[in-house]
Amino acid sequence: MTYDIVVIGGGIVGLATALRLKESEPTLNIALIEKEDEPARHQTGNNSGVIHSGLYYKPGSLKAKNCIDGYWQLIDFCQKHEVPFDLCGKIVVATDKSELQALENIYQRGIANGLTKTRKIDVAEMREYEPHVNGVAGLHVPYTGIVNYKVVAQKYAKLLENAGVSLFFNHKVLDIKKQTNVSDVVTDRKTLVARLVINCAGLYSDKIAALGQPSLDVRIIPFRGEYYVLKKEKEYLVKNLIYPVPDPNFPFLGVHFTRMMKGGVEAGPNAVFAFKREGYKRTDFDWTEFWESVRWPGFQKVATKYWQTGLGEYYRSFSKAAFTKALQKLIPEIQESDLVEGGAGVRAQACDRTGGLIDDFLILEDSHIINVCNAPSPAATSSLAIGTTVAQKALLHFK
Structure with missing residues (x-):
């Protein structure tokens, strides 16, 4: 069977892209492939659930445009589909x-x-x-709020299923073979034929892109963000969301406090280089992925430039006392005993060959495939706007 479009990646951006495509052109025959057994298992399901306002992003950039547009689309979606959210500021x-x-x-x-x-x-x-x-x-x-993005992604998936989009979970993409007018998307279970492929593979988006563009000058560098959770009796210390002034030279916002939609208050995250793309624990290690990262010329330049900041982040990763000290800048009353180790997420940060940590969303395309190669925060807030942007590019291929 030949599909008009095959979307790779069942995170919030892939799901939103498929949704906007189906809404724009209901006659399209669309499939979505995800290697896990459910949607939103990685970046989407492990973030802090903040609805970002667009405060930090360079005016006119893709991040600014898509975050602000996506913000209002997300609010409208949550209201329409009864997804709980709170614009708490x-x-x-x-x-x-x-x-x-x-x-x-x-x-x-x-x-x-x-x-x-x-x-x-x-x-x-x-x-x-x-x-x-x-x-x-x-x-x-x-404008800032909170929501559970896993719930949002699950709602996207349900709407796709109801609209007749074929969802293939537990299918890992192994190769993409370009033919004259179609591409064969080879997975570990079956091969799907597509007139157009859309790559929204998140932490592996560069790997998928490189299947069609071996000389790709972008590499995903994984950064783990680790959280603590305030003990229940200390949650009164934080009413909503408290952020520091971020380091303008570093693409992370610094440790902060976030009230969560599911209840509780998170403190964090830090930002440490992960030794595995899906390395949620300090002990997670994949030699091949580690070696690919450290050999990348761009990463070597980033490490040289930010080694002091990186060491500080690692120190906080292994020292609860140091992590607490960073939090005390915002709330002096916080004590080490008030914090319980929480979860972690891994951010897919694109880095070019020259050492630039790519600050904006990055979308690359050719006649066979559209690659969303950099979509870190605020991609969850921006998901429907990114989906609209990618859908518009995709529909041009059919005209």
């Missing part, structure tokens, strides 16, 4: 005067991105939102 806190300029830069970016209800707040106002917070100034961002 967040504060971004400068804990030292040296961070005030960076805080101002973030504020200006937010305004440029249309977040006009974002407000500068003083210490007294910060304490109204978060009574236990420490800082010298802050921002209040009312």
Whole structure:
């Protein structure tokens, strides 16, 4: 059987792309392939569940456009399909005067991105939102919210199934063989023939892309983010979401506090180089994947540039006391005994050959395949907008 489109990847971006395709052109015969036995097992199912506002992203970038557009699409979807969410707002806190300029830069970016209800707040106002917070100034961002993205992804999958999209779970892609007008998508269980392939494979998106473009100049570098959870009796210390001012030179937001949709409060994550693409534990190691990462010229340049920051992240990974100290910058009352080890996620961060950690979403295409090669946070918030963007590109192939 020949499919019009085969989507690879059952995370939130792959599911949203298939959904937007089916909504745009119901006559398309679409299949979706996922190597796990259910959707959203990796990045989607292991993030902190934040509905991002678009505060941090460069105006005009794909991240900014898709996050802001995707934000409203996600809210509308959750309301329409009765997926629980809460637009609880967040504060971004400068804990030292040296961070005030960076805080101002973030504020200006937010305004440029249309977040006009974002407000500068003083210490007294910060304490109204978060009574236990420490800082010298802050921002209040009312747009930010929380949701369980695994629930969102499961709803996407159900809608796809109801619309007649073929969902193939437990199918791992081994190869893509390009023919004249179609591609053979070879899995460990069967081969699917597609007029167009869309690669949304997340942590393995570069591997899938390289099947058709062996000289691909992008490599996914996995970074594990580890969380602690506040003990139940200490949850009163955090009302909603508390973020630090991020390091503008590092593509991660720093350890923060997040109230979760499923209940409880997470503290984290850090960002440590993972020795395995799906390495959720410190002991997880895959020699082949590790060697591929450290041999990549771009990663070597990143490691040289950020080695001090990286060592600090590793130290916090193995030292609960150090992790606690980082959290105490935001909430001084937090004690090591208040934290229980939580879960972890792995972020797929694309890195080019020259050492650039790619900051924007990256979509590459040719006549046979569209590759979503970099879609880290805020991809979950942006999923329906990314899906729309990719669907529009895909439909051009059929015109």
